[in-house]
Amino acid sequence: MKFSPLVDELIKSLQCLPGVGPRSAQRMTFQLLERDRAAGHKLGQALSEAMADVGHCQRCRTFTEQTLCPVCDNPKRARSGQICVVESPADVLAIETSGQYDGRYFVLMGHLSPLDGLGPDEIGLDRLEQLLQDEAPQELILATNPTVEGDATAQYIADMCRESSIRVSRIAHGVPVGGELEYVDGTTLALSLSGRREL
Amino acid sequence: MKFSPLVDELIKSLQCLPGVGPRSAQRMTFQLLERDRAAGHKLGQALSEAMADVGHCQRCRTFTEQTLCPVCDNPKRARSGQICVVESPADVLAIETSGQYDGRYFVLMGHLSPLDGLGPDEIGLDRLEQLLQDEAPQELILATNPTVEGDATAQYIADMCRESSIRVSRIAHGVPVGGELEYVDGTTLALSLSGRREL
Ligand SMILES: [Zn+2]
Ligand SMILES: [Zn+2]
Numbered sequence: 001m002k003f004s005p006l007v008d009e010l011i012k013s014l015q016c017l018p019g020v021g022p023r024s025a026q027r028m029t030f031q032l033l034e035r036d037r038a039a040g041h042k043l044g045q046a047l048s049e050a051m052a053d054v055g056h057c058q059r060c061r062t063f064t065e066q067t068l069c070p071v072c073d074n075p076k077r078a079r080s081g082q083i084c085v086v087e088s089p090a091d092v093l094a095i096e097t098s099g100q101y102d103g104r105y106f107v108l109m110g111h112l113s114p115l116d117g118l119g120p121d122e123i124g125l126d127r128l129e130q131l132l133q134d135e136a137p138q139e140l141i142l143a144t145n146p147t148v149e150g151d152a153t154a155q156y157i158a159d160m161c162r163e164s165s166i167r168v169s170r171i172a173h174g175v176p177v178g179g180e181l182e183y184v185d186g187t188t189l190a191l192s193l194s195g196r197r198e199l
Numbered sequence: 200m201k202f203s204p205l206v207d208e209l210i211k212s213l214q215c216l217p218g219v220g221p222r223s224a225q226r227m228t229f230q231l232l233e234r235d236r237a238a239g240h241k242l243g244q245a246l247s248e249a250m251a252d253v254g255h256c257q258r259c260r261t262f263t264e265q266t267l268c269p270v271c272d273n274p275k276r277a278r279s280g281q282i283c284v285v286e287s288p289a290d291v292l293a294i295e296t297s298g299q300y301d302g303r304y305f306v307l308m309g310h311l312s313p314l315d316g317l318g319p320d321e322i323g324l325d326r327l328e329q330l331l332q333d334e335a336p337q338e339l340i341l342a343t344n345p346t347v348e349g350d351a352t353a354q355y356i357a358d359m360c361r362e363s364s365i366r367v368s369r370i371a372h373g374v375p376v377g378g379e380l381e382y383v384d385g386t387t388l389a390l391s392l393s394g395r396r397e398l
Binding site: 004018039042 | 223225226228289308
């Protein structure tokens with residue numbers, strides 16, 4: 001024990017956050033206890049509620065506390081017959097912000113990474129395959145990150161659709177190679193969507 | 200709304216932590232939801248308990264969920280007739296780790312900083328004055344940080360004791376000027392304690 005049990009426990013628990021080590025956990029703990037207990041209370045509440053109630057959209061896998069996320073729950077978004085595959089909910093947000101896309105999404109929640117134990121099932125490709133059968137979309141837009149892993153994941157999904165009649169495309173121009181999709185501005189993303197090419 | 204309400208709320212709440220902006224709050228939220236809900240639950244619990252139950256030691260003001268902290272609750276620590284004044288609970292820990300001090304503490308929970316609204320009462324100097332009358336210690340060791348604010352605070356407390364018969368000392372040699380007490384190693388702190396001089 002270094003401080004009192006509850007203080008020690010909080011310092012230890014904060015280190016589950018990415019980028020937070022013992023020193024910054026201690027600083028956070030003292031700051032909350034000394035200057036902002038109301039915020040600390042609120043954060044505790046927000047954590048408990050989110051961990052308990054946030055699940056995945058049954059259709060696209062993004063985070064939501066509903067059965068379906070607002071995009072999947074909106075029948076208008078089915079009209080274009082497009083499904084855009086992205087790595088994370090932040091990428092959905094980035095594409096929505098570009099205002100250039102009115103189809104639906106499928107969120108992998110990661111990318112293929114066999115060394116980390118992330119195979120096709122872990123990123124929901126079994127679910128995607130089922131979805132392609134059920135919805136028979138006209139186009140599958142692969143908007144995974146333009147990184148080695150994102151490209152490999154896109155290629156894997158393209159190969160998976162080879163037998164079907166679905167048009168498979170990959171977003172292309174505009175997104176800087178080696179960058180992360182969610183950091184790209186709306187104009188660049190719009191260019192990237194309109195300049196997509198078939199795989 | 201950017202994501203779902205509970206996700207948005209968590210991202211917003213995390214930004215009460217020092218050094219956490221919107222980007223890292225989002226990264227923390229996704230990481231907890233996707234990879235470590237058990238840790239997120241535990242952190243929520245630890246926060247709620249600490250914010251509700253951790254108070255201040257009635258004698259020395261350090262953080263504790265008891266009426267008295269373990270040091271103040273230990274009658275042996277009263278024998279030396281010494282009180283060491285520090286800025287934070289982390290400083291108590293640093294001095295305890297040096298193993299060279301067996302007296303009691305008084306924790307200011309900050310330093311004098313009039314521009315931030317931290318005057319003598321805010322750092323507990325009214326309480327310290329009462330303590331000096333009640334306990335009539337032989338020596339008051341001023342171990343505030345060797346910074347402009349820490350030095351000014353030490354000088355203020357020394358002036359406060361000018362009329363009394365208490366010996367007032369300031370830790371001195373060894374602690375690098377401009378540094379922060381809690382980052383100093385035990386040996387340096389021990390030197391610093393033994394080389395203290397009267398003010
Ligand atoms: Zn959805
Ligand atoms: Zn105490």
